[in-house]
Amino acid sequence: MGSRLRITGCVQGVGFRPFVYRLATELGLSGVVGNIGAGVDIRLAADAAGVARFCQRLRADCPAHARIESIAAEPFSFASVPHGFSVTDSQAEGQGARFPPDLAVCPRCLAELADPDNRRHGYPFINCTDCGPRYSIVNTLPWDRANTAMADFPLCAACRQEYTDPTNRRFHAEPVACAECGPRIWLQDAEGRVQEGPTAALLVQCRSWLKQDRVLALKGIGGFQLACDAGSATAIASLRRRKHRPAKPFAVMMQDLAQAEIYFELNNAELELLASPAAPILLLPKARLRLPVQGVVPEALAPGMACIGVMLAGSPLHWLLLNEVGGPLVMTSGNTAGEPICIDNHHALSALAPLADGFLLHDRPILHRCDDSVQAWLAGRPRMIRRARGDVPAPIVLPAGLDGAVLALGADLKNSLCLTGGGQAVLSAHIGDLANPACLDTLAQQVDSLPALLDLAPRAIAVDMHPDYVSSRLGARLAKARGLPLIRVQHHHAHLVSCLVENGQPPDEPVLGIVLDGLGVGDDGSLWGGEFLLADYSGYRRLARLRPFPLLGGDQANRQPWRNLLAQLAQSLPSGSAQVTALVAVQPALSCLTGARAQALLKMAGHFPQTSSTGRLFDAVAALLGVAPSELSFEGEAAMTLEALAEGAQANGCYPFGLSRQGELWQLDPAPLWPVMIEALLAGQDKAVLAANFHLSLVRGLCALVRQLRRQQGVSFTTVALSGGVMQNRLILEPLSEALDAMGLTVLTQSQAPSNDGGIALGQAAIALAKRTTDV
Template sequence: MSAPPPGAALTAPRRRVRVTVRGVVQGVGFRPFVHGLATELSLAGQVTNTGDGVVVEVEGPPDAVDRFCARVAPDAPPLAHVESVDTTDLPATGGDGFTIVASDPTGPVRTLVAPDTATCADCLAELADPADRRHRHAFITCTHCGPRFTIVTGLPYDRAHTTMSGFPLCPRCDREYHDPGDRRFHAQPVACPDCGPRLRLVLADAGAAASRELDPVDEARALLAAGAIVAVKGIGGYHLACDATQPEAVAELRRRKARGDKPFALMAADVAAVEHLVHLDAAERELLTGRARPVVLLRRRPPVRPAPGRPVPADAVAPGSPDLGVMLPYTPVHHLLLGAADRGARTAAPRLLVMTSGNLSGEPIVTDDGEALDRLAGLADAWLLHDRPVHVPCDDSVVRVCDGRPLVLRRSRGYAPLPVTLPVPVAPALAVGGDLKNVFCLGRGDRAWLSAHVGDMDDLATQHAFGRAERQLESITGVRPELLVTDTHPAYRSAAWARRHAGGRPVARVQHHHAHIAAVLAEHGVEDGRRVIGVAFDGTGHGTDGTVWGGEFLLADYDGFDRFAHLAQVPLPGGDAAVRRPYRMALAHLRAAGVAAAADLPCVAACPDGELPLLTRQLERGLNCVPTSSMGRLFDAVSSLAGVCHHAGYEAQAAIELEAAAVSAGCEDDDPRYTFRLTRGEGPGDAPLAADPAPLLAAAVDDVRLGVPAATVAVRFHLAVARLVRTVCGAARETAGLETVALTGGVFANVLLSSACARGLRADGFTVLRHQRIPPNDGGLALGQLVVAARTAATGR
């Protein structure tokens, strides 16, 4: 074979392609990955960040360019999420070498920001290595882990557009940052002890300006061991921490925070620290140890005694709860507090810490250091803080596993701001959600961005936090809302915020339970026009008739709904007072059922002296008694009737403790006496069915008087509600021919009920849709509001 003629290599075919990659592709090591892939394939070109995503130009032999395009999505870095790859052919230029060029800040914003991610194994190894220059560095990070969402101030994602912009890189970090072969190549939060943020410890008894010169982490651990409460600054704000094994410390934190009996979350050093306390299946273990590191609600095992390596939390950590909320460390500071890199440490590391949001009850999580020293004064004995600013607050996410699948109850750190892909297009819009567990939602086209958990909107500071978070999410999504969407409740503060900030833009309103059902439909990608039987059970929602709804069976799609059935209405005596005092709901339900409120019933005994006659007259006359069909309030009533919970110090306490009682029964006990009587409601034509719990309540009263354990009453009640769902959905199928049931609303955070309902419905041949990635409670409400109202605007309906 003859040799090729001179210059043949220069005339070999070359191809140049522009590749635009959209999705979570900034701040996750994507440009370094592209550089490495192009170099491996001997391609020339460049890569840059833009508001549209990562834009690559590659040039070389056509087969090498084809291999690049085929691998750019499937071989992407672990934190990347590629949504689309578009290619355009360009004229070849004949250049050589591949470079990373400066980001282009012009053009529309279409890229996605990554969530904050737990410290990776490589960084943890360096953290614990005395020979590594980042040994015990509390801000160790790389392209595969660390803060993202909470430090981003704008796009494209570069160090100048993060809260790390105030920390110039030292020469060694700068070399790593610009070395394509280094794990920290273009890692925007990169730093080291020479150039990065600093930890310091501030003591309450020494004044805000005083701190010790010793290692702040060691000193914080010494304080925790002595029973102190320490405010610890993390990625998305402050936690209040104490040693979870010390009853006095836990009780004091509960007292200072005015927490009532609401469970605290635990942070465990590792899985081994909790395996003896909770049941752990493969799905729960994966959630605990994954990149998001949420709080995972885990079913408790029977009580055990403390032993070496087997710490036991104080009873006051989660009184009355069937679960322990557990998370593992997700920042270097947490790892150091819990014993990573512990060689030579002065104080033994705790194995279990209470880690609860750094705030007063009802207020948003604190992020600013000055605010922390002010607002957490009186709560904390010391502050372990640092000087890397938190741009947007982000509380811990909360997840549990239901029938082997994750069920997100609070979608925040580790998940926000990942978008939801919508089955229907929406106009640019902002849905503001509800007033409890507030989460708002921005949408445009086929994407929706849910915010991190904001909180309860009854506090002015939370409303200010809402505004700051909304502006930040607009800035990183590029969505400029043309429509605002609210709940129909006339007194919701979220709706008032929308009206104040509308600026001439239209404000649409969506009924509460319709929004819940639309949210689960959108999550499952249900197409426009497909109707389902929506079962929406919660505590409170403003109904179209002006009453309080919450036990609803709706025949619904995105366009609208018909109310097919509901729980029979009872008076809500005193409004919110009845929510805080479940015995009031028990008495209201007993009266509606025609059951005498005798002194031998626990709910009557719990009624304070002198209140029963007043409450009786209030119910007789209907004074301050809005009718309610709420399933959440029925759970409250049965909880008090069975003697489980008479006073609720936090939302859904009575229902949570009733679930705990049912779980403790250890077996199913389906008693046919526990049933609902279905009647046709008053009104013309096809009035909704009403599910009257009178027979169920009469049976429960009989059991209580016979001394039947509260656990048995609780499990019989749960199974009766599941039977009601099967019965009504069967009737709806006969009437409307629908074969799909969507279960939604805060009551379905109860996995015992959710599982029983789904099991029965599937046995009856239904397709069952339940939440997984979007909370069933009001934390998912904004997504439903968006697809109902903005979809209507987008399609002109």
């Protein structure tokens, strides 16, 4: 007599079977262990006491990257009692498997990589059960070599010996390889000439290219990247021209923590996050650069921004390249503007030819596209800005009662999708802007590939309420074709619920949500963006908003900040205001506020959509202070430059916001602040101080509105949830959280899912589940 244990959770691809083998052997137990579709299957020849002792140790000592969700035990009889313990063949059995993200190269593999006496010295694909590619190379589960991109690389005798040795850390490490049997690298130049040979010689050639201010395209873990010398303004400018990326920040890759600390003052939390297995891009304040700065050009990397994105070499190939170059490298997505990152050699050689002078290629296929994750340390916690490599497909646990399989398609900007099942939610890797057909194609592919990988069949489709979102139209077609219910979800309600989910908020307990972002269609058909919602998962009541103003020129106002300034001033100042005339006189770039075109726009204001967008308010202030370009080159640019301007100053005053009632809604009205700000600007006050004062004034205005709502009859809340892209602004999130906490309110914020549109699919899925708990 014995027991069969079915282990669910993240227990494949993390060295769990070798751990089980060693634990059972240590305890003197006989039996077998193998992967199944939904987890790991263990069969023990042991009495009840032996099984209990084994299970206790299983939970207490499991590998660092593993996570046990459940252990289901049942009696089991062996046909014949096994001698000793063994790892058996995997079986495709069960649904809803959990699977780890790609893991950055571990310290032990790095030590071997740098050891001249080790047989994997300088081998760019070294890995073990603690590190290496996982999600990017898996084809299907269970996690076995035959089900990965390594299937076409048979093990050599030496690697097979390690793979089958229970005492070796590469015991059943599925991607294990060496120079004799594994993937290889080679180079190709702009003229198509191929260079093969020893890894060291190829990396010397890469260094030569990079030191000549050339751009190198290299095949990374989840896709191609473009690299250049981070210390060369010439090389960075060349990369910007080629990518048509005049201002959007570039990230920089450092070899290791020691190199990162040469350039930045880092605290322990930042050091730990940079060196974590996820190896994200971490946004670090320029103010903490060590001076004098040599080896990086801060303003070329992130012009006008407060932070620079920094990451460590996450793969052995990156580490070897950085080691050879001897200094930091710009490392940005290997794609043309707006397209998904390239993952295939042939496609990269074609698509990236206008961008790169040389290619560093390899023959290990990338099966799942995965850009670099981006995080920022805000309000005492790491905050997800872009969820991708190192974090996908790690699940987010759903609150009790939200069971069932739903596929949510997210928003059209910063798109990602979400799949739920077994009380958990999996967000896909960042896909991008669906206005680009290639990004829409990627979403359409993921709609099929993610459910197939996790072996979950969605029983409902959730989309944004916006009728013209391409994601919403795709979802409607899918629902019709598959005979599934289609659930349309309001944009800001989804933002709010994504915050509630990761904080474990019960589905039926209402909270006040403050959701500040760019634009989203409301249930009244107008464009929302500065919202106070009293809500739970299944519904909401709109209590207050930012005072609406017209989007002069429609969508053009999302790209040209001066239009939003014109709209704001028209609501605040009388026509022909002397203040505006004086403003244009000292700031000629704002001449667009006067003249025939401005008058024509104002006359047509009633024909343009109204919006309560907080993002467009930031655009207007940035235009006033002269830090917004006439035409934005990327989403959020004006708000980010305004935040960067304010970071360098200490607020010395507060500008007034109005509070008024419009029917059932309270309104936060920025009209009173404009004449005060303009007067201060005309008086020659420091623009950085004005920017800091604006951020402080908005926070105080938001808090005043919260206090007003607490006094309102029929409105009751003790918890406030903060979401939307504006909550990634440190000068809003941190003081607002502190002020609300001081008011005795529980404050919920986001860290696992982005508060921007990249996390909205999580909220959509949870809302759909809450609305369909009886039949999804």
